[in-house]
Amino acid sequence: MTTKKTQRKKELITSPKGMRDILGDKYFKFQGFFEKAQEISTYYGFKPIEMPILEKREVFTTTIGLGTDIVDKEMYTLRTKSGDRLALRPEGTAPSIRAYLEDGMISWPQPVMLYYYGPFFRHDSPQRGRYRQFYQFGLEIIGSEKSISDAMIIRTTTIILEEAGAKNLTVDINSIGDKECRPQYVRELISYYKKYINQVCPTCRQRIKENPLRVLDCKDPKCAEIKEGAPDAISYLCDGCKDHFKEVLEYLEEMKIPYRLNKNLVRGLSYYTRTVFEVFENEETTEGIFPLSIAAGGRYDYLAKLLHGKRDISAVGVSIGVDRVVESNWYAGLAPKILKKPKIYFVQLGFDAKLKSLNIIEMLRKAKVPVLQALSKDSLGTQLSIAEKTGIPYVIIFGQKEAIESSVIVRDMNTRSQETVKIDKLLEYLKKLK
Numbered sequence: 001m002t003t004k005k006t007q008r009k010k011e012l013i014t015s016p017k018g019m020r021d022i023l024g025d026k027y028f029k030f031q032g033f034f035e036k037a038q039e040i041s042t043y044y045g046f047k048p049i050e051m052p053i054l055e056k057r058e059v060f061t062t063t064i065g066l067g068t069d070i071v072d073k074e075m076y077t078l079r080t081k082s083g084d085r086l087a088l089r090p091e092g093t094a095p096s097i098r099a100y101l102e103d104g105m106i107s108w109p110q111p112v113m114l115y116y117y118g119p120f121f122r123h124d125s126p127q128r129g130r131y132r133q134f135y136q137f138g139l140e141i142i143g144s145e146k147s148i149s150d151a152m153i154i155r156t157t158t159i160i161l162e163e164a165g166a167k168n169l170t171v172d173i174n175s176i177g178d179k180e181c182r183p184q185y186v187r188e189l190i191s192y193y194k195k196y197i198n199q200v201c202p203t204c205r206q207r208i209k210e211n212p213l214r215v216l217d218c219k220d221p222k223c224a225e226i227k228e229g230a231p232d233a234i235s236y237l238c239d240g241c242k243d244h245f246k247e248v249l250e251y252l253e254e255m256k257i258p259y260r261l262n263k264n265l266v267r268g269l270s271y272y273t274r275t276v277f278e279v280f281e282n283e284e285t286t287e288g289i290f291p292l293s294i295a296a297g298g299r300y301d302y303l304a305k306l307l308h309g310k311r312d313i314s315a316v317g318v319s320i321g322v323d324r325v326v327e328s329n330w331y332a333g334l335a336p337k338i339l340k341k342p343k344i345y346f347v348q349l350g351f352d353a354k355l356k357s358l359n360i361i362e363m364l365r366k367a368k369v370p371v372l373q374a375l376s377k378d379s380l381g382t383q384l385s386i387a388e389k390t391g392i393p394y395v396i397i398f399g400q401k402e403a404i405e406s407s408v409i410v411r412d413m414n415t416r417s418q419e420t421v422k423i424d425k426l427l428e429y430l431k432k433l434k
């Protein structure tokens with residue numbers, strides 16, 4: 001019975017599968033990335049938006065579409081006590097359009113450029129760099145059908161990733177057409193697959209009925225050869241789509257962004273039109289080069305109409321998988337701005353000194369002097385040995401005598417020399433130290 005009880009207690013202190021605490025250095029790595037990504041996005045004219053973690057379930061089911069893994073298998077849904085059906089957001093694009101429509105951004109100067117970041121949720125099988133609660137940084141340009149918007153989304157993404165330490169990025173890109181030309185292509189794809197219907201895997205058989213483009217997503221080796229011979233979307237593009245795609249590629253060439261045409265890239269979500277892309281970092285290890293997908297996106301001109309039933313609103317966006325960036329071996333370990341390298345270790349001794357310690361530390365904070373301390377410790381030896389380990393260049397010692405005389409001892413940890421300084425002269429004194 002005791003073991004059962006212990007077992008249950010142990011389960012209580014384990015976070016749900018695929019979800020984890022982020023703390024210490026890891027936390028700062030995330031924060032550093034988000035700060036850098038925000039800074040770059042702001043330079044390019046993107047504006048921040050914070051959206052709810054929960055949305056009405058239909059925001060996703062009507063836009064991402066049935067026959068996709070996200071909606072069919074991976075979405076966390078719940079019914080509230082009052083009967084509303086909500087979903088933990090599995091992605092940020094559909095909510096962005098919901099916000100654009102709800103907040104009247106349609107009457108702002110177009111296009112509206114948004115960035116956002118935070119946790120997203122998908123109930124899939126956790127593996128390296130993949131979690132059920134994961135972190136994305138997203139960019140959307142809403143209200144522009146121009147190819148330069150596609151290029152700008154891709155450009156901003158590669159800059160953010162390069163600044164985060166990526167050295168070997170490639171962009172896989174494809175065009176899946178629009179409502180002019182895609183129906184013809186999908187018909188060709190279906191009739192091609194029908195010839196092999198008894199040879200392809202059950203998933204492909206299912207997909208050809210429900211969401212035909214997704215057969216090209218199949219990773220089953222026995223479908224590989226059939227997939228290879230499948231008609232490609234680019235050959236079926238109408239003139240408008242062809243020109244759009246050609247221009248996007250020209251922009252990429254002009255900006256020297258390495259890309260690869262990938263005719264099997266369809267990004268299974270129903271709302272995509274024309275450009276779809278995926279960004280890979282080609283990680284070099286001793287066993288070879290491993291391309292790791294770290295960002296993906298595309299154009300979604302028909303999403304708005306699926307939500308509000310009115311006219312189409314052209315838009316394009318991307319989401320960056322931040323967990324993968326932060327956990328990669330190439331991540332630059334960006335440090336957040338709030339993290340300052342401490343210059344002073346503050347040591348106190350005796351109750352009278354402890355009493356006044358917080359005032360001195362506050363005086364230093366106001367003067368922007370970063371301080372470390374161990375105020376909960378009493379022994380001088382303990383505090384000094386902590387100071388020694390941290391390698392901080394200066395120690396302030398504040399004892400009983402100093403508390404009475406309103407002074408402190410400043411010790412240079414390198415030279416071991418020390419000086420008594422009046423508290424009202426302390427800031428001035430510290431300024432002179434390098």
Ligand SMILES: [Zn+2]
Nearest residue numbers: 201204218223
């Ligand atoms: Zn298959």
Ligand SMILES: [Zn+2]
Nearest residue numbers: 178181238241
């Ligand atoms: Zn077209």
